[in-house]
Structure formats: C-alpha cells, structure tokens
Amino acid sequence: MTAVSVPSATTSFDLGPARALSCRECGHQTPLAPEYACLECFGPLEVAYDFGRVRREDIEAGPRSIWRYRGLLPVPSNVESHPNTNPGATRLVEADRLAKALGVRKVWVKDDTGNPTHSFKDRVVGVALAAARELGFKVLACPSTGNLANAVAAAAARAGWQSVVLVPSSLEQAKILMTAVYGGNLITVDGNYDDVNRLAQELAAEHEDWAFVNVNVRPYYAEGSKTLGYEVAEQLGWRLPDQIVVPIASGSQLTKVDKAFREFGELGLVDATPYKVFGAQATGCSPVSAAFKSGQDVVTPVRPDTIARSLAIGAPADGPYVLDAVRRTNGAIEDVTDEEVVEGIRLLARTEGIFAETAGGVTVATAKKLIETGRLDPDAETVLLITGDGLKTLDALGDRVGPRANVPPSAEAVLNALKD
Amino acid sequence: MTAVSVPSATTSFDLGPARALSCRECGHQTPLAPEYACLECFGPLEVAYDFGRVRREDIEAGPRSIWRYRGLLPVPSNVESHPNTNPGATRLVEADRLAKALGVRKVWVKDDTGNPTHSFKDRVVGVALAAARELGFKVLACPSTGNLANAVAAAAARAGWQSVVLVPSSLEQAKILMTAVYGGNLITVDGNYDDVNRLAQELAAEHEDWAFVNVNVRPYYAEGSKTLGYEVAEQLGWRLPDQIVVPIASGSQLTKVDKAFREFGELGLVDATPYKVFGAQATGCSPVSAAFKSGQDVVTPVRPDTIARSLAIGAPADGPYVLDAVRRTNGAIEDVTDEEVVEGIRLLARTEGIFAETAGGVTVATAKKLIETGRLDPDAETVLLITGDGLKTLDALGDRVGPRANVPPSAEAVLNALKD
Numbered sequence: 001m002t003a004v005s006v007p008s009a010t011t012s013f014d015l016g017p018a019r020a021l022s023c024r025e026c027g028h029q030t031p032l033a034p035e036y037a038c039l040e041c042f043g044p045l046e047v048a049y050d051f052g053r054v055r056r057e058d059i060e061a062g063p064r065s066i067w068r069y070r071g072l073l074p075v076p077s078n079v080e081s082h083p084n085t086n087p088g089a090t091r092l093v094e095a096d097r098l099a100k101a102l103g104v105r106k107v108w109v110k111d112d113t114g115n116p117t118h119s120f121k122d123r124v125v126g127v128a129l130a131a132a133r134e135l136g137f138k139v140l141a142c143p144s145t146g147n148l149a150n151a152v153a154a155a156a157a158r159a160g161w162q163s164v165v166l167v168p169s170s171l172e173q174a175k176i177l178m179t180a181v182y183g184g185n186l187i188t189v190d191g192n193y194d195d196v197n198r199l200a201q202e203l204a205a206e207h208e209d210w211a212f213v214n215v216n217v218r219p220y221y222a223e224g225s226k227t228l229g230y231e232v233a234e235q236l237g238w239r240l241p242d243q244i245v246v247p248i249a250s251g252s253q254l255t256k257v258d259k260a261f262r263e264f265g266e267l268g269l270v271d272a273t274p275y276k277v278f279g280a281q282a283t284g285c286s287p288v289s290a291a292f293k294s295g296q297d298v299v300t301p302v303r304p305d306t307i308a309r310s311l312a313i314g315a316p317a318d319g320p321y322v323l324d325a326v327r328r329t330n331g332a333i334e335d336v337t338d339e340e341v342v343e344g345i346r347l348l349a350r351t352e353g354i355f356a357e358t359a360g361g362v363t364v365a366t367a368k369k370l371i372e373t374g375r376l377d378p379d380a381e382t383v384l385l386i387t388g389d390g391l392k393t394l395d396a397l398g399d400r401v402g403p404r405a406n407v408p409p410s411a412e413a414v415l416n417a418l419k420d
Numbered sequence: 421m422t423a424v425s426v427p428s429a430t431t432s433f434d435l436g437p438a439r440a441l442s443c444r445e446c447g448h449q450t451p452l453a454p455e456y457a458c459l460e461c462f463g464p465l466e467v468a469y470d471f472g473r474v475r476r477e478d479i480e481a482g483p484r485s486i487w488r489y490r491g492l493l494p495v496p497s498n499v500e501s502h503p504n505t506n507p508g509a510t511r512l513v514e515a516d517r518l519a520k521a522l523g524v525r526k527v528w529v530k531d532d533t534g535n536p537t538h539s540f541k542d543r544v545v546g547v548a549l550a551a552a553r554e555l556g557f558k559v560l561a562c563p564s565t566g567n568l569a570n571a572v573a574a575a576a577a578r579a580g581w582q583s584v585v586l587v588p589s590s591l592e593q594a595k596i597l598m599t600a601v602y603g604g605n606l607i608t609v610d611g612n613y614d615d616v617n618r619l620a621q622e623l624a625a626e627h628e629d630w631a632f633v634n635v636n637v638r639p640y641y642a643e644g645s646k647t648l649g650y651e652v653a654e655q656l657g658w659r660l661p662d663q664i665v666v667p668i669a670s671g672s673q674l675t676k677v678d679k680a681f682r683e684f685g686e687l688g689l690v691d692a693t694p695y696k697v698f699g700a701q702a703t704g705c706s707p708v709s710a711a712f713k714s715g716q717d718v719v720t721p722v723r724p725d726t727i728a729r730s731l732a733i734g735a736p737a738d739g740p741y742v743l744d745a746v747r748r749t750n751g752a753i754e755d756v757t758d759e760e761v762v763e764g765i766r767l768l769a770r771t772e773g774i775f776a777e778t779a780g781g782v783t784v785a786t787a788k789k790l791i792e793t794g795r796l797d798p799d800a801e802t803v804l805l806i807t808g809d810g811l812k813t814l815d816a817l818g819d820r821v822g823p824r825a826n827v828p829p830s831a832e833a834v835l836n837a838l839k840d
Contacts (some may be wrong), residue, residue: 037447064484064509075432083516085773089484091536096503097580114534116511118811154773160517166834169826177814180821183770187837193827202831206711350603353505353536353574391811393536394597401600406589409611414586 003291013050013134018074021045021219023097024321032074034135034208038220044317045219048244053250054267056238064089067122072263073227074220075130083159084129085120085151088227090114092235093325097351098364102371103240104378108241110232110385113268113278117178117359118389119310119383120228120253121151128213129155129312135220137211139164140184143200144214147310147357147388154212164203164210166196174392213243225253229260232383239270244289245278245367247359248288248385249335251309251318254279257385278376279323279333280366282306282358286335288319297323307338307396308358310388332375336365342400345367345390355390363387428600433554438494439463441639444741452494454555454628460679464737465639465645467494474687476658477658479709484509486543489821492683493647494640495550503551503579505571508647510534512655517771518784521789524798530652530805531774537598538809539730540648540673542570547644548633549575555640558632559584560604564614564634565621566595567730567808572633573602581625582631584623586616594812598702608784613732633649645673649680659690662800665698665787667779667807668708668753669731671738674699675713677756677805689833697745698796699753700786702726702778706755708739727758730808752795762820764788765810768815774826775810783807 026041036045037167048110054071062068063080066088070079080086091111099107115122127150129140140156141164143146149165150394156163165185167176168191180186185300189196211217221226233240238310240261246254258277265272280291284306291299299319304312316322326333342357344365349355363384370376407419426451433452441451445463456465473497474491481634483500484490486508490499500506501786511531519527535542549560560576561584562568567586574585581602587596588611600606609616611681624636631637653660666674678697685692700710704726709717719739724732736742756764761778764785769775776784789794810817 086511090699091506097578111536114536115533116534117775118538154769155773156773157770158517158773164834164838174811174814176823177821178775178818180823181766181769181775181810181817182773183766185838186823187834188823189824189829189834190826195829199829199834200829203834206831276559346601346603349574349601350577353538353576353578353602355574355598355601389811390601391594391598391809397597397601401597403596403600403608405608406608406610409609409615409619411619411626414584414607414609414619414623418584418605 013077015131015134016075016077017049018047019050022048023145028400030344034137034216036216043197046186047219047223051267054269056269059234062201065225066301068228072230073127075127076134079130082130084126085116085155085158086124087115087126087362088231090231092232093352093354101347102368104371104376104382105320108236108381109348109352109354110228110383112228112385113354113389114355117150117154118392119147119151120140120225120387121147122155124215124221125151125155125409126222128211128217128221129159131220132211132217136209138162138209139211139219140213141165141200141210141274142214143193143212145312146219148214149175149179151185153179153184154288156184157182164225165204166199168193168196169298171185172395174394215413223250225256225262226260228253229257230264233264233270235262235292240265240273242274243272243278243376244383244385245280245363245370246385247363248279248281248316248322249312249313251288251316251322253387255318255321255325264334273290275329276331277329278357278366278370279322279326281333281335282308282311282341282362283335283337285312285314287314288322289318289333289335291319292323292326301355308341308362310357311361311362315366334369335364336362345397346401348386349411354386356386357388357390357393358396359388361384377393435494435554436497437469437491438467439470442468454557454636456636459821467639467643471687473687479654481692482545486546486644487527489647489650492650493547494643495547496554497581499550502553504546505536505542505578506583506729507535507546508651510651512652513772513774514773516611518768520538520789521767522772524791524802526801528656528801529768529772530648530803530804531650532805532807533774533776533809537570538647538812539567539571540807541567542575543647544641544644545549545571545575545633548631548637548641549579551640552631552637554725557637558582558631559631561620561630562587562634563613563616563631563632565591565729565732566812567596568634570597573599573604573606576604577602586619588613588616592815594746601812611773619796621785622625642672642676646680646683648673648805650684653681653684653690660685662721662794663698663802664803664805665700665783665790666805667783668699668701668733668742669733670741670765671708671736673807675741675745678749695749696751697749698751698786698790699742700745700762700783702728702731702782703752703755703757705732705734707734708736708742709753709755711739712743712746728761729781730777730779731782751788754786754789756782756789760785762816765817769805772805774806776806776811779808779810780806780839800803
C-alpha cells in the first residue's frame with residue numbers, strides 16, 4: 001500500500017492527498033517539498049498519500065481530463081482554477097481488426113495521441129505544473145528529445161509561465177518547430193541527450209525557482225502517468241485488464257500504470273483481479289529487456305541506437321522498479337528491431353486507423369512477438385498503450401510507406417494503377 | 421426549419437432522423453438515396469429531417485463522440501455497432517490569455533486538433549462512412565489536399581474498407597506519408613487540385629459502389645460539420661455563443677455550424693438567442709470575403725495563392741450560402757495575409773499552448789482584424805474554431821520560428837543566451 005499517514009503539520013503545501021515524500025530505496029520519509037533525492041541514501045523520492053475515501057461517483061462527476069482523478073494526485077484541491085492544458089480523457093479503442101491480425105481474442109488500444117500536444121507527456125507535465133505552482137516555482141523547464149519539450153513549452157504558454165527547454169541541436173526540425181512555436185526559451189545544445197540532461201541537473205541546482213519537470217519536480221511529475229492506468233480501468237467499466245503492454249524509456253510510466261492498478265484495487269474502485277504487465281523496448285536500446293532475459297536485478301546502461309528516439313534512454317532510472325513490477329505480475333519484457341517497429345506502426349495504422357510514433361510501433365511489435373512466443377495469452381484481454389503521435393516521427397517511415405502510384409490526370413490511368 | 425415530413429415508405433434506408441434529400445435551390449424533394457444533385461435543377465441536395473423529440477438528457481447519456489448527436493444526423497440508429505473512428509468530443513478551451521491579448525472580454529477556442537487524425541475532417545468522414553455503409557457503397561474515396569485524405573484513409577482502415585484517395589503529386593511529403601501509412605490506395609496525380617477533383621467526379625459517375633465522400637456522398641458528409649456547432653453549444657452549458665469565427669474553404673462548415681445553432685434553438689435544446697457568424701479567409705484565396713465586401717450574392721472564382729492550403733478552394737461550392745448565413749446573423753467576412761496567418765498561429769500557440777494549422781492562423785488573425793475594426797464586439801463572447809493541426813503545416817512557419825539560441829554544453833552558455 002502506498003498510502004501512509006503523516007501529520008499534515010509537517011507541510012505547508014496543499015498538494016491534495018499527498019502527505020510526504022518517501023524514499024523508494026530506504027523508505028525514509030520527508031515532508032512534501034521541492035526535493036527529489038533522499039537525504040539519507042540519495043535514492044529517488046516518491047509521493048506518499050493518505051487517500052481517505054475515494055468513490056467512483058465522485059470521479060465520474062469530475063471533469064473530462066486527468067483532474068477527475070485529482071483526489072489521487074499530488075495537486076492542489078483547486079487545481080482546476082489555474083490554467084493548465086488539462087490533458088487526458090483520451091480514447092480507449094476496441095481494436096477488433098488488430099486483434100484478428102494478431103490472432104488474439106480481444107485487444108484495446110489506449111490512444112494518447114489525442115492529448116493537447118499529442119503524447120502522454122501532457123499528463124505528467126500537467127501534474128508537474130500544478131505541483132510546481134504550489135511548491136513556489138516560477139519557471140517550467142526540461143531537458144528533452146521531443147515529446148516532453150512540446151508538452152512543457154505548451155503548458156508554460158497556457159499558464160503564462162516562462163519556460164526553458166533544452167534539446168540536442170541534432171533534433172529533428174519538426175520537434176524544434178513544434179516547441180519553438182509556443183514562444184518560450186528553446187535552447188539547442190551542441191551535445192547528445194546525456195549532455196543536455198547533465199546541464200539540466202546543474203541548472204536546477206543553481207535556480208531554486210526553475211522547475212525542471214523531469215529532474216527536481218520528478219516525484220510529482222511521474223505521478224501523472226498513473227492517470228493512464230486509471231483511465232484504462234475506468235473506460236473498461238471499472239475493472240482491470242488481464243494484460244497490458246507498456247513501452248519502456250526511463251521505465252517510470254510502466255511502474256506508474258502498475259501503481260494505478262494497485263491503488264484502484266486497494267481503494268475498492270475495482271476488483272483487485274490479477275493482471276500482467278509487459279514491457280516493450282527497441283532492441284537498439286533494450287537494457288531493461290536484457291536484464292529481464294538474463295534474470296538480473298540491475299540494469300546495465302547501453303548506448304542507444306534505434307529509430308525509437310523517444311524510448312532511447314540508455315540508463316533508465318526506473319529500470320529496477322520495472323523489473324520488480326513485471327516479475328511480480330508474471331509479465332515479461334521483450335524487444336524488437338527497428339524493422340519490426342516500422343511494421344508495428346503500419347499494422348496499427350492499417351487495421352485501426354491509428355498513426356503512432358515509433359514508440360507505439362515498439363509496443364505493437366512487442367505485443368506481436370509476445371503472442372507468437374506464447375507469453376501473452378491469446379484468450380485473455382490485452383491493452384496496448386500508444387503514447388505518442390506518428391506525425392512527430394515521419395522520418396522513421398523512410399521509403400517504406402508511399403503512394404501506390406503516380407499517374408497523369410485521367411480516370412483510365414487511375415483505374416490501371418488500381419489493377420496492378 | 422429544416423425538418424420536413426415525408427412518408428418513410430419512400431425510402432428503404434435507415435438513416436436515423438433523415439427523411440429525404442431536398443434541393444437547396446429549388447426545394448424539390450427526393451427520397452434518401454446515393455444522390456447529390458437535384459434532378460430538376462442540378463442544385464445541391466441537402467438532408468431533410470423529421471427529428472421528433474430530442475432531449476438534453478438523451479444526448480448527455482450518449483457516447484463521448486459525435487454519436488451522442490446521432491438523433492440529429494443522417495446515420496443508422498445502430499451506428500455505434502460498426503467500426504468508425506468515432507471522432508468529436510474535442511476540447512472547448514477557455515482562452516483567457518488569448519482574450520487579453522486580443523483585448524476582448526471572453527474567448528473560447530474549439531480545438532479540433534484532438535480528433536483521431538487531428539482535424540475536423542474526421543467528423544464529416546465519420547458521418548459519410550456510416551451513411552455510405554447504409555447506402556450500399558463498398559469503397560471510401562476522396563479527392564483531397566491533405567486533411568481529408570488523412571481522415572478517409574484512416575476511417576477506411578478502421579472499418580476494413582478499401583479506400584481510393586486522390587491527391588496532387590505536389591502535396592507535401594508529410595501529408596502523403598500520413599495518408600499512405602493507413603494502407604489504402606493512395607494515388608498521386610500529376611495536376612492541381614482542380615484536376616484531381618474533376619477526376620473524382622468522373623470516377624464517381626463510373627463506379628456505383630465508390631463513395632467519394634465529398635462528391636457523391638456530400639449531402640450526408642457535410643452534415644457531420646453540424647457536430648462542431650452542437651458541441652460548442654453543449655460545452656457552453658447548453659447555450660449559444662454571441663459570436664463565432666469559422667474558416668471558409670468550400671464554405672460548408674460555416675453553413676452547417678449555423679444550421680446546428682438554429683436546430684438546437686428550434687428543438688428547444690437551447691434558448692434561441694441571437695448569434696453572429698463570422699467568416700475567415702486567407703487574402704490569397706478570398707472569393708467569399710470579396711463578395712461579402714462588395715455586397716454581391718455571387719462568388720467569383722479565384723486562383724488560390726496562399727500558405728493556407730486547406731482553405732485554398734478558389735470556387736467554393738457553398739459560397740452563396742455562406743453569404744446568406746453571415747448576412748442573416750449580422751456577422752461579417754474578412755481575410756488576412758499569409759504574414760498575418762503565421763502571426764495568428766504564433767499568437768494562439770504563445771497564449772494558449774494550442775498549435776493550429778494555417779487554417780487556424782487564418783481564424784485567429786481574422787478575429788484580431790475584426791476586433792480592431794470594431795466588427796466583433798469586444799464585450800460579447802467569441803468562439804474560434806480551430807479545425808486542424810500545426811504539425812501538418814510546419815512548412816508555413818518557415819524561418820520565422822526557431823530556437824532562441826544554440827550553445828555549447830555549459831550552464832554558463834545557457835544563462836548567457838537567456839540574458840541576451
């Protein structure tokens with residue numbers, strides 16, 4: 001159980017049901033504050049709650065956004081009174097044609113491309129912004145390779161905050177433009193993502209009022225991913241799925257979806273039925289998959305080389321916690337080649353009309369591989385998390401996708417082209 | 421009143437409340453059928469209904485998609501039992517920062533970028549697919565320059581239908597890829613959009629089972645745009661806005677939003693309060709704006725030359741009906757330069773974190789111009805329709821949007837760049 005009771009006198013922040021920060025390694029508790037590392041052991045801090053009673057009716061009566069779950073998030077009770085992009089409430093698509101193509105009974109696709117900047121990052125940034133405001137930060141910031149940059153720049157614009165977004169200068173022009181258009185301070189850095197990330201750590205330490213959402217606000221930020229799990233369960237009619245496949249970058253999302261399912265069960269919002277969590281990586285950056293396959297508890301960093309850039313974190317912070325969650329629920333972790341990633345994107349698009357970014361291709365292709373090797377039960381129900389949009393990773397399609405034919409302007413030419 | 425009573429024995433199709441097709445020019449009625457031009461005068465046909473009683477509670481109890489309004493659309497009563505992309509239920513954003521920037525009291529942005537393929541075209545294609553199935557078509561098709569191509573290819577994929585999508589071969593690579601990925605028959609044609617459109621007319625006449633959504637299924641297809649108006653009114657708390665600004669391409673959308681407001685008033689779903697409809701065009705393709713300004717009833721075709729390609733229809737089919745609706749409601753039509761379009765995109769992005777395509781830039785910039793010239797009342801409430809996504813028209817931003825600075829990987833360099 002993640003809920004704990006800490007005297008509320010230890011904090012002066014209104015972060016809803018959040019009561020303390022708790023070290024995921026040593027369990028040491030500290031009052032709610034703009035902290036992210038344990039003072040005792042330097043382990044990562046996580047939000048601990050005292051939820052009280054949470055009822056389905058209250059959630060159902062809430063807004064059509066992640067704020068319907070505000071009673072389960074580290075955000076102020078008046079979160080809706082401040083401007084926010086209000087993400088969430090994305091589609092859960094009954095994917096019968098995909099299920100048939102995969103040879104399984106039932107598949108649902110959680111399509112997070114419908115979020116304001118078309119990725120799940122709007123969820124975590126929405127929570128980070130709300131918490132950061134309460135914690136006294138004044139600037140929204142991040143290091144990023146794309147989706148997070150878009151979400152931070154958009155959320156800051158909406159809120160009227162300054163933003164500082166750091167990205168590698170080699171980033172695709174589309175991601176640079178979609179960040180720059182929101183008008184914050186976008187700085188390209190001559191270096192790779194690791195260089196940018198180190199810069200963010202350094203700047204966060206120097207600037208008390210800069211909220212680097214995925215660095216010094218990370219404990220709050222990461223909780224936003226729980227809403228993916230909450231929505232899936234509510235949209236299934238208040239029940240947990242049998243199986244869920246989640247892409248792994250830092251690993252945070254997978255652990256938070258698992259946490260969401262556990263919380264819903266513990267709070268009696270759903271029956272605590274057994275579920276299996278499966279992790280998906282690209283082979284060109286598969287340190288967690290490698291650890292899982294070799295039965296290890298530690299994750300050995302790698303140098304990423306994959307078209308699935310949004311998953312290309314070679315040293316995933318939450319890798320060990322991913323291994324815990326997957327093993328505890330009897331799931332598995334698998335990885336797929338870049339070729340399979342593109343085929344995964346195409347399979348989802350052709351069967352369901354959903355255009356996913358490369359990370360979505362990883363999820364679909366991994367599900368396919370897990371089915372073919374008998375680890376996903378074809379008779380059980382499976383949810384696939386599609387967390388980002390194909391329009392942002394068009395380059396990955398290369399010349400493998402294109403028109404059927406180019407013809408002169410005559411009906412006969414069109415018909416001949418269709419016959420070929 | 422658009423509702424009429426026609427004996428239901430005259431048709432064998434279940435298209436919900438639709439009862440007949442009615443000529444917008446001569447009023448001649450014909451049974452529901454796969455027709456689009458009046459047999460008497462060749463005028464455009466429109467769906468006529470017998471709505472019966474429609475209650476707020478029934479709509480509110482419906483699905484979170486356009487199908488909550490199925491009792492007001494020409495679709496089978498069992499529309500939800502067939503696969504469809506189920507668009508709609510997009511955000512209505514309270515845009516206080518944009519309102520402040522524009523110097524007006526209250527602005528709402530209807531953000532249709534949240535649809536499955538990120539434009540309002542999913543609405544019209546959703547209705548077209550549902551009607552086409554009932555009318556016996558087997559192939560979903562269209563001529564398009566982008567958004568419609570995406571929506572048709574995705575909807576056909578989801579439904580398991582064949583699709584034939586015709587586009588000019590000069591189309592941007594992004595729009596070609598996003599159509600091709602869904603796996604239908606995408607044919608690029610050496611010619612401009614007018615050539616492609618003529619081809620579609622010819623092919624539709626030759627193939628009885630091909631539903632060219634915007635040609636031979638147009639009467640049904642166009643009704644899908646009513647859902648934009650319905651949603652705005654419902655999301656405002658079951659009331660009509662004072663003013664609404666709508667971009668004009670063929671002009672169909674503007675007339676259907678007006679129709680939606682009238683229907684809601686006539687059915688007693690809202691108080692029939694007065695509202696003004698404003699039209700927005702790019703100066704490089706502004707035939708309806710020109711006709712409005714010169715007080716004419718006819719629209720003289722032009723050769724389009726604007727970055728707002730999704731609005732670049734030089735001979736807008738619904739131009740005269742747009743003039744009627746705008747004049748009847750005491751609105752106005754205005755046009756803006758490509759430079760203003762880009763500024764409109766940037767203004768919306770910087771103030772609200774919403775990234776619109778060029779058509780959205782036209783809407784925002786036109787609203788600004790209408791405010792500055794006193795035609796939009798700054799004390800009244802204004803709704804802006806943002807119908808497509810900035811990720812599809814990145815080229816339009818050119819070099820006017822970019823990073824603040826490029827720096828070496830040092831914190832000092834970042835801080836210096838922020839000082840400049």
